[in-house]
Amino acid sequence: MKPSLSTKQLQLLDTAESLFSQKGFDGTSVRDIAEAAGINTAMISYYFGSKEKLMEEIFERKSLNIKEKVANLLKDDSLNPLEKMYSLVDMYIEGILSRKTFHRILLCEQIINQNPSIITMLDKMKTKNSEYINDLIRLGQRKGLFKKNIDIPMMTNTLIGTVSHTLVNLDFYKTYHHMEGLKDEEFERVVKKRLSVHIKNIYKAILTHES
Amino acid sequence: MKPSLSTKQLQLLDTAESLFSQKGFDGTSVRDIAEAAGINTAMISYYFGSKEKLMEEIFERKSLNIKEKVANLLKDDSLNPLEKMYSLVDMYIEGILSRKTFHRILLCEQIINQNPSIITMLDKMKTKNSEYINDLIRLGQRKGLFKKNIDIPMMTNTLIGTVSHTLVNLDFYKTYHHMEGLKDEEFERVVKKRLSVHIKNIYKAILTHES
Amino acid sequence: MKPSLSTKQLQLLDTAESLFSQKGFDGTSVRDIAEAAGINTAMISYYFGSKEKLMEEIFERKSLNIKEKVANLLKDDSLNPLEKMYSLVDMYIEGILSRKTFHRILLCEQIINQNPSIITMLDKMKTKNSEYINDLIRLGQRKGLFKKNIDIPMMTNTLIGTVSHTLVNLDFYKTYHHMEGLKDEEFERVVKKRLSVHIKNIYKAILTHES
Amino acid sequence: MKPSLSTKQLQLLDTAESLFSQKGFDGTSVRDIAEAAGINTAMISYYFGSKEKLMEEIFERKSLNIKEKVANLLKDDSLNPLEKMYSLVDMYIEGILSRKTFHRILLCEQIINQNPSIITMLDKMKTKNSEYINDLIRLGQRKGLFKKNIDIPMMTNTLIGTVSHTLVNLDFYKTYHHMEGLKDEEFERVVKKRLSVHIKNIYKAILTHES
DNA sequence: GATGAATGAGGGTTCATTCAT
DNA sequence: GATGAATGAACCCTCATTCAT
Numbered sequence: 001m002k003p004s005l006s007t008k009q010l011q012l013l014d015t016a017e018s019l020f021s022q023k024g025f026d027g028t029s030v031r032d033i034a035e036a037a038g039i040n041t042a043m044i045s046y047y048f049g050s051k052e053k054l055m056e057e058i059f060e061r062k063s064l065n066i067k068e069k070v071a072n073l074l075k076d077d078s079l080n081p082l083e084k085m086y087s088l089v090d091m092y093i094e095g096i097l098s099r100k101t102f103h104r105i106l107l108c109e110q111i112i113n114q115n116p117s118i119i120t121m122l123d124k125m126k127t128k129n130s131e132y133i134n135d136l137i138r139l140g141q142r143k144g145l146f147k148k149n150i151d152i153p154m155m156t157n158t159l160i161g162t163v164s165h166t167l168v169n170l171d172f173y174k175t176y177h178h179m180e181g182l183k184d185e186e187f188e189r190v191v192k193k194r195l196s197v198h199i200k201n202i203y204k205a206i207l208t209h210e211s
Numbered sequence: 212m213k214p215s216l217s218t219k220q221l222q223l224l225d226t227a228e229s230l231f232s233q234k235g236f237d238g239t240s241v242r243d244i245a246e247a248a249g250i251n252t253a254m255i256s257y258y259f260g261s262k263e264k265l266m267e268e269i270f271e272r273k274s275l276n277i278k279e280k281v282a283n284l285l286k287d288d289s290l291n292p293l294e295k296m297y298s299l300v301d302m303y304i305e306g307i308l309s310r311k312t313f314h315r316i317l318l319c320e321q322i323i324n325q326n327p328s329i330i331t332m333l334d335k336m337k338t339k340n341s342e343y344i345n346d347l348i349r350l351g352q353r354k355g356l357f358k359k360n361i362d363i364p365m366m367t368n369t370l371i372g373t374v375s376h377t378l379v380n381l382d383f384y385k386t387y388h389h390m391e392g393l394k395d396e397e398f399e400r401v402v403k404k405r406l407s408v409h410i411k412n413i414y415k416a417i418l419t420h421e422s
Numbered sequence: 423m424k425p426s427l428s429t430k431q432l433q434l435l436d437t438a439e440s441l442f443s444q445k446g447f448d449g450t451s452v453r454d455i456a457e458a459a460g461i462n463t464a465m466i467s468y469y470f471g472s473k474e475k476l477m478e479e480i481f482e483r484k485s486l487n488i489k490e491k492v493a494n495l496l497k498d499d500s501l502n503p504l505e506k507m508y509s510l511v512d513m514y515i516e517g518i519l520s521r522k523t524f525h526r527i528l529l530c531e532q533i534i535n536q537n538p539s540i541i542t543m544l545d546k547m548k549t550k551n552s553e554y555i556n557d558l559i560r561l562g563q564r565k566g567l568f569k570k571n572i573d574i575p576m577m578t579n580t581l582i583g584t585v586s587h588t589l590v591n592l593d594f595y596k597t598y599h600h601m602e603g604l605k606d607e608e609f610e611r612v613v614k615k616r617l618s619v620h621i622k623n624i625y626k627a628i629l630t631h632e633s
Numbered sequence: 634m635k636p637s638l639s640t641k642q643l644q645l646l647d648t649a650e651s652l653f654s655q656k657g658f659d660g661t662s663v664r665d666i667a668e669a670a671g672i673n674t675a676m677i678s679y680y681f682g683s684k685e686k687l688m689e690e691i692f693e694r695k696s697l698n699i700k701e702k703v704a705n706l707l708k709d710d711s712l713n714p715l716e717k718m719y720s721l722v723d724m725y726i727e728g729i730l731s732r733k734t735f736h737r738i739l740l741c742e743q744i745i746n747q748n749p750s751i752i753t754m755l756d757k758m759k760t761k762n763s764e765y766i767n768d769l770i771r772l773g774q775r776k777g778l779f780k781k782n783i784d785i786p787m788m789t790n791t792l793i794g795t796v797s798h799t800l801v802n803l804d805f806y807k808t809y810h811h812m813e814g815l816k817d818e819e820f821e822r823v824v825k826k827r828l829s830v831h832i833k834n835i836y837k838a839i840l841t842h843e844s
Numbered sequence: 845g846a847t848g849a850a851t852g853a854g855g856g857t858t859c860a861t862t863c864a865t
Numbered sequence: 866g867a868t869g870a871a872t873g874a875a876c877c878c879t880c881a882t883t884c885a886t
Contacts, residue, residue, distance in 0.1 A: 024323040026237030030881060040847055045882055108319045111379060112235040126383055153387050154377070154409045158369060161376030165368040168322055172337060176364050198365045198417075205416030206409075219870095241856060251872050256857055430849095446745040448659030452877060462851055467878055530741045533801060534657040548805060575809050576799070576831045580791060583798030587790040590744055594759060598786050620787045620839075627838030628831075663860060673868055678861055 009047050012037050017058050021104040025055060025112075056117050059109075062102040063125055066091055070132040074139070081140030082207065088136060089159060089199050093192055096163045100170075107164055130156060137207070146207045155206065159199060166195060220258050223248050228269050232315040236266055236323075267328050270320075273313040274336055277302055281343040285350070292351030293418065297411050299347060300370060304406050307374045308399060311381075318375055341367060348418070357418045366417065373410060377402065431469050434459050438466075439480050443526040447477055447534075478539050481531075484524040485547055488513055492554040496561070503562030504629065510558060511581060511621050515614055518585045522592075529586055552578060559629070568629045577628065581621055588617060642680050645670050650691050654737040658688055658745075689750050692742075695735040696758055699724055703765040707772070714773030715837065721769060722792060722832050726825055729796045733803075740797055763789060770840070779840045788839065792832055799828060 005013070015037040019028040030051050034041040048054040069091060073084050096103050106122075113119050133156055140146035166173065170191070174180060179187055216224070226248040230239040241262050245252040259265040280302055284295050307314050317333075324330050344367055351357035377384060381402070385391060390398055427435070437459040441450045452473050456463040470476040491513055495506050518525050528544075535541050555578055562568035588595060592613065596602060601609055638646070648670040652661045663684050667674040681687040702724060706717050729736050739755075746752050766789055773779035799806060803824070807813060812820055 024235060024237055026235055104322050108322055111315050111319055114234060114238060151405055153384050157376040158373045161372030162369045165372030173364050194362060202413050206412060445747060446657060446659055448657055449747060526744050530744055533737050533741055573827060575806050579798040580795045583794030584791045587794030595786050616784055623839060624835050
């Protein structure tokens with residue numbers, strides 16, 4: 001069991017997360033983080049052991065863990081398989097967009113991938129998430145509601161890829177649709193809604209339409 | 212007019228591109244690059260002026276330029292608008308997957324974004340590419356073949372997002388579908404084909420189906 | 423308010439001053455300084471920010487500040503103007519020869535002059551010092567003791583120029599007068615005395631004689 | 634016998650002299666010189682063997698050689714000893730101010746002094762010049778026109794020191810006397826004249842006055 | 845528990861020079 | 866005779882971390 005973190009440590013994690021998302025892991029020095037957090041440079045090694053361990057801590061705390069939610073989803077008899085997929089889509093949209101900063105880091109780190117500990121974490125996460133979607137889609141197929149021959153990872157790629165690419169180009173999206181005047185929360189609400197409709201349309205088409 | 216680069220310089224660019232895609236810009240030292248390329252460390256400054264300029268050179272040479280191709284596409288009377296969209300989809304798939312290394316760099320850099328020169332390049336590219344897709348979709352709408360109320364940037368997000376996320380998770384995709392035995396080129400051919408079918412299905416559904 | 427410097431920092435300043443005076447600013451590397459001072463190379467940036475800032479610190483600490491002394495001199499009713507000039511001459515001789523090392527640096531830097539911060543410091547110093555001599559000479563002129571038409575900057579040039587050139591050629595002077603046997607302090611005492619007599623003679627002649 | 638230098642080499646020497654006088658020897662790179670002279674960087678090593686040898690060449694060509702002139706001066710029966718000293722003063726003023734650029738280099742290098750070859754050159758020069766002044770003053774003393782107990786090196790220090798310090802502070806002198814409007818040659822003429830009168834007054838006072 | 849001083853390694857870049865042509 | 870490419874060393878500085886307090 002890990003010891004729980006103090007307020008200062010949590011605040012330090014937030015500061016680091018913010019800087020990592022702007023300048024990358026290698027582009028952010030422990031001095032940058034310490035200065036931005038208003039603490040002594042030595043504290044980062046002191047609190048977390050090293051800069052790498054700090055990053056790992058961020059990943060451990062922020063990694064999406066949809067296990068429980070999906071388990072509930074699978075058991076929920078009030079929803080048909082397509083509705084369950086819809087629910088899953090919304091869970092991902094919410095999970096990614098409400099962790100914008102962290103997800104930007106994740107997008108880089110899964111490419112650059114230098115820290116073995118993080119590689120392991122990411123691999124586990126991908127596998128887990130994939131299994132849940134598998135279960136959900138197979139359920140729909142068994143019930144004859146979804147088509148056969150679904151390329152399941154490709155479904156995931158479209159779901160996560162679309163949300164991620166939207167996240168990275170949020171500013172462009174805002175400008176394109178002339179929503180510069182909207183408050184941040186309002187804009188985020190709109191984006192989530194549109195992503196939801198957009199991806200659900202796609203999922204419905206792929207899962208149920210004749211091709 | 213820029214002077215054309217020597218064979219050695221071009222080889223250096225490839226080496227650097229490869230390292231940047233694996234370890235990121237900040238995670239790659241000029242000594243790393245020079246060693247991998249078998250040249251003297253000083254040559255990087257000598258050839259390109261600086262590590263940053265080297266990166267810019269990579270971007271300038273590898274940035275997708277689909278301008279001409281799309282122009283031809285728009286004029287081509289033998290294709291209907293949906294076929295034109297299909298063709299565009301294939302152009303993007305081909306453009307990204309045939310530049311895998313560079314595209315991995317791009318995915319990180321558009322998030323981290325420290326180099327103003329590269330920011331400018333990326334912004335131009337995004338705007339250009341967006342305009343072409345706009346033109347294509349509006350053409351289909353005028354002809355009454357595409358639905359109204361298409362969220363065009365969201366279409367792009369799904370296209371590029373899906374391809375990018377597939378690119379980043381190629382290994383996972385290969386393992387999932389038990390294609391470890393395939394040769395690289397064979398596997399790439401399969402992936403491109405599946406991406407093509409997958410995204411065209413999506414585009415057809417969004418552009419033409421009733422929701 | 424600047425933080426006061428530690429013993430180590432002060433010792434480092436002395437070491438650097440000595441090396442700069444022997445090999446010049448550009449001819450002295452931070453490694454040279456660190457090695458001579460027996461500290462880690464990184465400490466120079468750590469203590470002073472940069473090699474340039476280190477030089478500025480030397481200048482700030484060693485620049486002649488004769489302001490107060492001259493102010494007292496002007497007010498002192500027990501001395502006539504010529505005696506005041508004599509006193510000023512001794513102040514300069516003492517000020518330069520007791521800072522031999524620093525003054526050698528200054529002689530080079532006011533020619534080479536690359537550091538804007540030091541340029542500013544030197545300009546201020548020159549202007550200040552010039553004003554005081556002005557005041558002193560004008561006082562003598564008003565009292566009818568000094569001739570009119572004194573070329574005041576030329577007086578300064580002779581004062582500082584003679585002392586500086588003596589400083590630079592101290593070894594030659596020692597050899598010429600066969601004073602190799604003298605202890606350093608003894609020799610310095612003799613030089614100061616002779617400079618004092620020599621320049622006072624000159625000043626008396628220029629300020630009071632008919633030409 | 635040294636081979637004579639080509640036009641390009643001479644022009645290179647001038648360029649180098651100018652840069653050395655502005656930024657010092659160590660502060661000037663061979664690239665700086667080559668660029669300013671519009672030639673290839675490798676040419677400096679090619680022409681002169683090394684950067685150091687280039688500097689030596691500058692010194693050899695520009696070092697004051699007053700030997701012959703002073704010899705003539707000593708023999709000249711039409712001038713009395715004081716007039717001969719006056720003539721010597723003018724020779725130095727002219728010699729220094731007409732080689733402003735080189736003399737600025739010399740002022741630094743005789744302090745920094747890293748190049749043994751230049752040290753030797755400077756030592757020879759100092760000794761030679763000192764001997765000539767010695768001869769001249771002793772002549773005046775034998776004729777009973779000059780006082781005994783003249784500190785001859787101190788005379789030299791005042792002569793060269795005053796001229797040098799004037800040279801280094803030319804801009805200040807120009808501003809002080811509101812001569813900004815003067816053309817360069819005009820201003821130089823004025824300065825030489827004033828230096829001449831000033832130092833001759835000093836020399837006359839020291840050599841002939843009762844103290 | 846927390847800090848500022850101090851460290852050795854390594855960062856990107858520039859240096860004077862040499863080499864092949 | 867002259868050049869542009871190439872080199873290894875050195876440049877100043879910043880890095881993440883550790884140490885003594």
